[in-house]
Amino acid sequence: MPIPRAAQTQRRTRIQEEKEEQILEAALDVFSQNGFKGATIDQIAEVAGMSKPNLLYYFRTKEAMHRALIERVLDTWLDPLRAFDAEGNPESEIRSYIRRKLEMARDFPRESRLFANEVLRGAPLIEDALKGPLKELVDEKAEVIRAWAKAGKIAKCDPYHLIFSIWSTTQHYADFDVQVRAVLGQEKDGDGRFEDAARFLEQLFMGGLSIRN
Amino acid sequence: MPIPRAAQTQRRTRIQEEKEEQILEAALDVFSQNGFKGATIDQIAEVAGMSKPNLLYYFRTKEAMHRALIERVLDTWLDPLRAFDAEGNPESEIRSYIRRKLEMARDFPRESRLFANEVLRGAPLIEDALKGPLKELVDEKAEVIRAWAKAGKIAKCDPYHLIFSIWSTTQHYADFDVQVRAVLGQEKDGDGRFEDAARFLEQLFMGGLSIRN
DNA sequence: CAATAATTTGACCGTTTGGTAAACATTACA
DNA sequence: TGTAATGTTTACCAAACGGTCAAATTATTG
Numbered sequence: 001m002p003i004p005r006a007a008q009t010q011r012r013t014r015i016q017e018e019k020e021e022q023i024l025e026a027a028l029d030v031f032s033q034n035g036f037k038g039a040t041i042d043q044i045a046e047v048a049g050m051s052k053p054n055l056l057y058y059f060r061t062k063e064a065m066h067r068a069l070i071e072r073v074l075d076t077w078l079d080p081l082r083a084f085d086a087e088g089n090p091e092s093e094i095r096s097y098i099r100r101k102l103e104m105a106r107d108f109p110r111e112s113r114l115f116a117n118e119v120l121r122g123a124p125l126i127e128d129a130l131k132g133p134l135k136e137l138v139d140e141k142a143e144v145i146r147a148w149a150k151a152g153k154i155a156k157c158d159p160y161h162l163i164f165s166i167w168s169t170t171q172h173y174a175d176f177d178v179q180v181r182a183v184l185g186q187e188k189d190g191d192g193r194f195e196d197a198a199r200f201l202e203q204l205f206m207g208g209l210s211i212r213n
Numbered sequence: 214m215p216i217p218r219a220a221q222t223q224r225r226t227r228i229q230e231e232k233e234e235q236i237l238e239a240a241l242d243v244f245s246q247n248g249f250k251g252a253t254i255d256q257i258a259e260v261a262g263m264s265k266p267n268l269l270y271y272f273r274t275k276e277a278m279h280r281a282l283i284e285r286v287l288d289t290w291l292d293p294l295r296a297f298d299a300e301g302n303p304e305s306e307i308r309s310y311i312r313r314k315l316e317m318a319r320d321f322p323r324e325s326r327l328f329a330n331e332v333l334r335g336a337p338l339i340e341d342a343l344k345g346p347l348k349e350l351v352d353e354k355a356e357v358i359r360a361w362a363k364a365g366k367i368a369k370c371d372p373y374h375l376i377f378s379i380w381s382t383t384q385h386y387a388d389f390d391v392q393v394r395a396v397l398g399q400e401k402d403g404d405g406r407f408e409d410a411a412r413f414l415e416q417l418f419m420g421g422l423s424i425r426n
Numbered sequence: 427c428a429a430t431a432a433t434t435t436g437a438c439c440g441t442t443t444g445g446t447a448a449a450c451a452t453t454a455c456a
Numbered sequence: 457t458g459t460a461a462t463g464t465t466t467a468c469c470a471a472a473c474g475g476t477c478a479a480a481t482t483a484t485t486g
Contacts, residue, residue: 015432015433015483016432016433019433033334033335034248034250034334035247035248035250035251035330035333035334036251037247037248037250037251038248038249038250038251038334040472040473040474041473041474041475042472042473042474050434050435051434051435051436052435052474052475053434053435053436053475053476053477054433054434054435056474056475056476057432057433057434060475061474061475062474062475113333116329116333116388116389117248117333119388119389119391119392120248120326120329120330120333120388120389121246121247121248121251122246122391123391123392123395127391127395130391130392130395130396131395134392134395134396135395135396135398138396155416155420157413157416157417158409158412158413160396160397160409161409161410161413161414162413162417164382164385164386164389164393164396164410165382165385165413165414165417167385167389168381168382168384168385168389169377169378169381169382171381172377172378172380172381173377175329175332175333176329176332176333176377176380176381178332178335178336178340178343179332179336179343179347180377182336182340182343182344182347182348183343183347183348183351183373183377184373185348196371196373196374197374197377199371200370200371200374200375200378201374201378203368203370203421204370204375204378204417204418204421204422205417205421206421207368207420207421207422207423208416208417208418208419208420208421209417209420210420226453226454226462226463228453228462228463229462229463232463253442253443253444254443254444254445255442255443255444263464264464264465264466265444265445265465266445266446266447266464266465266466267463267464267465269444269445269446270462270463270464271463273445274444274445275444275445
């Protein structure tokens with residue numbers, strides 16, 4: 001009778017796992033399209049196929065839902081950068097980083113837009129994560145790139161802005177999808193568009209870093 | 214006594230000009246930070262320094278405000294691309310296009326974020342503009358770039374994705390400003406950051422298009 | 427099976443929101 | 457200066473919102 005909130009219980013039941021998953025899936029849909037303030041609990045509940053109080057049984061507030069969602073996304077979002085290997089070959093490392101980021105934009109556009117929405121509004125929920133773990137990771141990888149440049153393996157360039165430009169060019173295809181589709185028309189869609197983008201970005205970055213094929 | 218809404222009157226008075234300007238300025242502040250749904254009329258009214266009904270005297274609905282604002286922004290936003298000159302030198306044309314876009318991201322970040330917010334939510338208000346005038350303009354300039362490539366003045370590349378990548382890399386500094394600042398720390402701020410970005414992007418695109426300095 | 431814990435829901439609450447009505451104030455101009 | 461058009465404000469409304477409550481239902485387990 002007293003309400004032991006799902007999030008507080010020690011061991012999570014099967015139902016809890018399933019329902020929380022179901023809710024976060026719906027929340028991703030709604031938050032990524034409307035932003036935090038624009039999304040409503042009723043809307044998420046409807047998409048999730050459950051009543052509003054039921055949803056609030058698993059996440060006590062709208063913000064708790066958003067926080068759970070964005071923390072999870074932020075984590076997987078950085079996986080490609082973590083995979084960036086200092087010991088590897090500069091050309092193939094950068095090339096495959098670009099491709100992996102582009103694949104994520106293609107396969108997880110909602111996650112990209114959720115993140116974009118959050119950063120756009122000032123990133124109140126993830127400010128600490130950006131200044132802490134994210135910055136540290138980028139610092140580390142920037143150092144790798146700088147070392148490559150110093151060793152003459154790639155052209156000298158600002159590693160931070162290189163990373164920014166890879167982020168922005170790839171995520172653009174998720175975040176600005178509507179615009180991209182409007183400009184390209186429907187004839188180029190899906191995989192064709194993806195391959196065109198991949199080819200172009202590869203050429204751009206390989207050339208810009210003086211890595212000739 | 215009957216209410217001749219400002220927007221409907223034939224000739225606009227001095228007060229109308231001033232107040233509408235004042236409102237749109239405030240609306241830019243609020244909409245760009247919170248998105249359409251996240252922004253409230255009360256908030257805009259407060260920033261504009263007038264009462265809510267007074268604001269609604271000039272713009273009958275929240276959507277009317279947003280529409281007026283975004284149409285104006287969209288127009289000026291495309292100016293740099295319009296300035297792109299087919300007769301000019303490819304290198305300097307592309308270089309100055311990048312610089313101009315980067316300057317806009319620096320000087321008009323709110324406009325950039327307003328636009329980003331609108332596209333992120335599916336661009337319901339400007340879908341037609343994207344598929345019409347915007348597409349036509351991009352088509353035209355893409356043809357110019359293609360001709361340059363054919364003439365061997367720049368490397369062969371997909372002109373559409375080239376334009377997308379210039380848009381995304383430059384606007385990134387406005388839209389993802391919080392993230393950029395979090396990663397770079399505060400030591401690099403303002404003009405220093407801008408110059409670093411400009412130098413990097415110039416190198417990237419000039420190299421990627423095989424235009425060697 | 428019994429009883430306890432976990433889950434689900436309809437009804438509800440206070441606040442915020444977009445927008446209106448009408449009275450009041452100010453400006454423009456004959 | 458008078459008066460009609462324009463501009464401004466206070467008070468208000470209905471709908472939507474985030475969230476609560478208690479009762480009902482379902483699952484778990486001794």
